[in-house]
Amino acid sequence: MKTVAHHSTHTGLDRAIWTALTTRQAHLGQGDALARRYHADVAPFAALSTETPAAYAALQRLLQPHEHVALLSLEPLCGIASLRIENVGTIHQMVATRPVAETPDDADVIRLTSADSPDMLDLAQRTKPGPFGPRTHEMGHYIGFRDRGRLIAMAGERMSIEGYVEISAVCVDDAWRGKGLAGRLINILRTEIAQRGETPFLHVFSHNTTAIRLYECLGFEARRVFVLSRTGHADTSGTHHA
Numbered sequence: 296m297k298t299v300a301h302h303s304t305h306t307g308l309d310r311a312i313w314t315a316l317t318t319r320q321a322h323l324g325q326g327d328a329l330a331r332r333y334h335a336d337v338a339p340f341a342a343l344s345t346e347t348p349a350a351y352a353a354l355q356r357l358l359q360p361h362e363h364v365a366l367l368s369l370e371p372l373c374g375i376a377s378l379r380i381e382n383v384g385t386i387h388q389m390v391a392t393r394p395v396a397e398t399p400d401d402a403d404v405i406r407l408t409s410a411d412s413p414d415m416l417d418l419a420q421r422t423k424p425g426p427f428g429p430r431t432h433e434m435g436h437y438i439g440f441r442d443r444g445r446l447i448a449m450a451g452e453r454m455s456i457e458g459y460v461e462i463s464a465v466c467v468d469d470a471w472r473g474k475g476l477a478g479r480l481i482n483i484l485r486t487e488i489a490q491r492g493e494t495p496f497l498h499v500f501s502h503n504t505t506a507i508r509l510y511e512c513l514g515f516e517a518r519r520v521f522v523l524s525r526t527g528h529a530d531t532s533g534t535h536h537a
Contacts, residue, residue: 307456308388308496308518312367313342315454323433329353332364336430338453339365341526351375355528363527365426367498372524379529384500386523387507389515390459391485391495399482407437407449414446415439415464424466435460438483440476447471450480452488460488462497465506481513 307314316324316331324333330353332341341357341364343350355378358364366372367386374380407415412429415437419427435452448471453463462484467476488495497515499506500523507517 305458308390308459309369310342311388311454311456311459311461311496312340313344314456316342318457319455320434323430326357327353330357332357334430335362336428337433338428338431339363339426340454341366346372348375351378354378354526358527360528363525366524366526367521368524369519369521371522372526374526377529378526381525383523383525384502386498386521387501387517388519388521389497389499389507389510390518391489391514392516393514394489395482395486395514399479399486401479401483403440404438404480404483405441407432407439407451409433411437411439411446415449418446418449418466418468419464422466422468424464427464431464436484436487437464438480440471440480442471448476448480450477450484452484458493459496460491460493462488462495478509478513481510485513 313331316326316333323337324331326332328344329350330341330343332354333339341354343354343366351374365383371382372380409432412432415432416427416429431453432451435455437449437451439449440447447468448466450465451463452460454461462481465477465481485495496518497510499510501520
């Protein structure tokens with residue numbers, strides 16, 4: 296998968312988690328100038344200001360003894376002895392490089408709110424689009440489709456930085472796959488994000504070739520490859536210090 300030049304100089308995209316947590320989405324997380332994380336019920340992501348022992352130590356102080364968070368980095372992380380770091384895989388960051396060809400069909404789309412959170416969690420648990428918690432919907436706008444009251448598809452906005460909004464949690468009930476619902480939801484979100492003067496982007500596992508092909512057909516191009524790491528206390532029997 297190639298890395299494209301378009302948008303490649305936007306350093307905020309290289310550090311999307313840190314940028315979001317120190318700007319638009321600071322209210323959804325916690326931390327300091329060295330390390331920050333989203334609240335556990337919002338998203339399992341964290342970031343370091345720089346890869347230094349002091350920053351790793353600050354991140355460790357944000358974690359409960361048996362808790363884990365995920366980090367994105369351009370290179371594998373080294374860490375410190377008191378943190379266990381596991382390389383989960385590689386992630387492609389993709390950016391929308393062409394507009395939606397026509398006005399998307401949103402006649403039967405519904406706007407999802409906190410009242411829909413139980414159904415959103417249920418759909419996410421069944422379809423496994425990626426991390427989704429009780430407050431993930433607070434990160435941005437979420438939309439979906441229902442059939443006879445049952446939520447059968449959804450997609451929404453996750454990380455948000457100046458000029459860019461991430462599309463995430465794209466999932467469809469198994470019985471409704473192959474009907475173009477995911478593409479419709481993505482195009483609706485893309486159109487709305489563009490109308491706000493911003494550019495959509497997303498993250499996808501490099502091995503998920505089916506999703507990558509869909510996103511390419513919808514106008515996204517690969518921008519950069521990241522390493523996804525999972526980290527937590529090396530000694531899970533230790534005591535957490537606030």
